[in-house]
Amino acid sequence: MWPLILLSIMALSTIIERLWFWWKVIQKSQRVQDKILDAAHYRWQAVSEIARTCREHPLGRFLYAPLRQECSDPEIFHLALEAAADEELALMRRGEKLLEAVIALSPLLGLLGTVLGLINSLGSIRLSDLGTDSTAGVTLGIGESLISTASGLIVAIVSLAFYRLFQALSSNQVRLFRQAGSELEVLYRQNFIDGLPKPAVTSEAELVNATVETNVEEGGAAAIASVDSEDEHHE
Numbered sequence: 001m002w003p004l005i006l007l008s009i010m011a012l013s014t015i016i017e018r019l020w021f022w023w024k025v026i027q028k029s030q031r032v033q034d035k036i037l038d039a040a041h042y043r044w045q046a047v048s049e050i051a052r053t054c055r056e057h058p059l060g061r062f063l064y065a066p067l068r069q070e071c072s073d074p075e076i077f078h079l080a081l082e083a084a085a086d087e088e089l090a091l092m093r094r095g096e097k098l099l100e101a102v103i104a105l106s107p108l109l110g111l112l113g114t115v116l117g118l119i120n121s122l123g124s125i126r127l128s129d130l131g132t133d134s135t136a137g138v139t140l141g142i143g144e145s146l147i148s149t150a151s152g153l154i155v156a157i158v159s160l161a162f163y164r165l166f167q168a169l170s171s172n173q174v175r176l177f178r179q180a181g182s183e184l185e186v187l188y189r190q191n192f193i194d195g196l197p198k199p200a201v202t203s204e205a206e207l208v209n210a211t212v213e214t215n216v217e218e219g220g221a222a223a224i225a226s227v228d229s230e231d232e233h234h235e
Helices: 002-042 044-052 058-067 074-092 096-123 133-195 204-234
Strands: none
Touching: 002 044, 002 058, 002 096, 002 133, 044 058, 058 074, 058 133, 074 133, 096 133
């Protein structure tokens, strides 16, 4: 029974800590996303500083990770996003392994407590006691033994419910991370391309003028060559 109590305390502390974590995350997720992406749309030069002020939130840390890189290569930006996503996902899933262990072990420990209780209760019965008042205590012992199984099942069911809840919240945040990260990366690539030196655009009129000048130069060179040839012939 004591191992089951210990597991229930560990599960309860993990559930409370995760509830507090997710309450803070969900409360500010949309606000952080809008704040950073709005800056990326309209004030790209200030987006890094704005993201830095949101580092207390997982989404803020995720979006700030590539912006703090000194290298301007889009591939480095993408890799930084992926690395930050893996790190934040690990933090969001903290405590899930413990809940998995509690879900698996609690029913088994409860069943073990019931079996041991039945062994103790039935071991004290003698054949001569059957049908007498002395078996009343045995019946009470069997009932108390079954409480262990019920307790293990209750702990496992509660832990499983919160485990699934936390998994759903993690999946929702992953979807939000993917959406915000993709939008930020697209904006970064647009700004990266805009910052590159662009090839000169030659208009049609300029092309015509260049062609005429080339033809004139070629014609002049041909005329000079013809005059030189005639001079040599006269000589």
